[in-house]
Amino acid sequence: MRDYRKVLREFGTMDDFDRLLEEARSRNIRLIIDLVLNHTSDQHEWFVKSRTGRDSSKRNYYIWRDGSGGVPNNFPSFFGGSAWQKDDISGDYYLHYFAKEQPDLNWDNPCVRADIFDIMRFWLDKGVAGFRLDVIPFISKDQAFPDLTPEQLQAPEFTYSDGPHVHDYLQEMNRKVLAHYDAMTVGEAYGVTDAKAPLFVNEDRRELNMLISFDVVRLDRNGWRKTDWNLPALKAVYSRLDKTIGASGWNAIFLSNHDNPRAVSHFGDDTPEFRVKSAKALATLLLTLRGTPFIYQGEELGMTNFPFRHVEEFDDIEVKGQWAEHVLRGKVSPEYFISHLRQTSRDHARTPMQWNGTANAGFTSAEKPWFAVNPNYSEINAEADLAHEDSIYRYFQRLIALRRSKLALTYGDYVDLDPAHERLFVYTREFGADRLLVAVNFSREPELLGLPAMGAPWDLLLTNLSGRADKVLSSEIQLAPWESVVMGISGD
Incomplete structure (x- = not known):
């Protein structure tokens, strides 16, 4: 995030956003927006000022450590390498759980929290209905920064999500901002265990409304590696989530999103014979389980994974970091790495939306879109699905109508x-x-x-x-x- 109060130029202007909000409201659609509060861009004015020196008024907006010694601790970045970057300008290290261009904010600084709360009020006053809060459990850090144990290094997200003041800060956010609006919040809960999930969504705690748990979509994952899954294990996750979160809060139900492969390729059967049937079957699951369903773009069409063959075809910064860490260091072969990424990469969900059978799937009139279009777009696209009453899209419509007509599918x-x-x-x-x-x-x-x-x-x-x-x-x-x-x- 370079500027929390502006629209990225590639996406339009604030006038465009205001029109979107108005048109959505006229159709009884409530719009929530993605808000990244754990980190900013290194181009944000706070960080630009922060890196000018230790006396900067914004220095304590981020987490800096003395650069005269070695790396402060063994924290890994999710995108490969250390989570500490030595800054060329100030000579000190700053923390980044993700890319080095995404420095983590220091939520222990009350000025940071005050500025973030003002940003939230800006969008709520504009009329948005709430927020999807990106990696929100990571906002609190143990400022002593002890080294991770070998076991913790295998899954650092569970340590990163367990900061000492995360619940204090979320309750403060609710008390000072959210409680004053008719707003909905869903937190991306990477690293939050089933046992700790109710601490975030229990109504009496006044923190968040829902959590996006990764237990289902990462059921068959070991980092970037694909592992086996079976139906009893999938069912066990849903029962566990319903028992822990559902007893006092609310679940977010999803099978795919921007960080995970396409649902029909992951949990269904994307062969020509069974793609439509299995995509509809998964839709049935999505819209009848207990919780709020989240339908990811293209899921209503049965869009499939992209047929990746070479590492150069991937765009994801995470893949590039993992390639450097595992392949270039000789830990695994290129063939082994690609064979797993063909099943686990989040780039599968980031190919352009398939609107019709024209060039670039109707996504753009430019000669080349920002990312490769799945070659099956001539068969799988919105225009084709809208033309057939027996399509996946039409089945989603019937499911949604049934869900609205049966209280048991919401409250049961x-x-x-x-x-x-x-x-x-x-x-x-x-x-x-x-x-x-x-x-x-x-x-x-x-x-x-x-x-x-x-x-x-x-x-x-x-x-x-x-x-x-x-x-x-x-x-x-x-x-x-x-x-x-x-x-x-x-x-x-």
């Missing part, structure tokens, strides 16, 4: 009926007399599902496959490969 209790089943994800959502059952077949084979006896037949409310004849069911249902169903009790 969640119970996993068969946690150990390796192919079926089956659960109930109940709120008062509103009783629903959701079943998703996570396989290429048909699966027989026995229905729980509830004293009345089950009505089939929605399926992701066309042509199902049986609309009222009493004892069992045969689910086709990658079929999902939502059922309700007859007469409710």
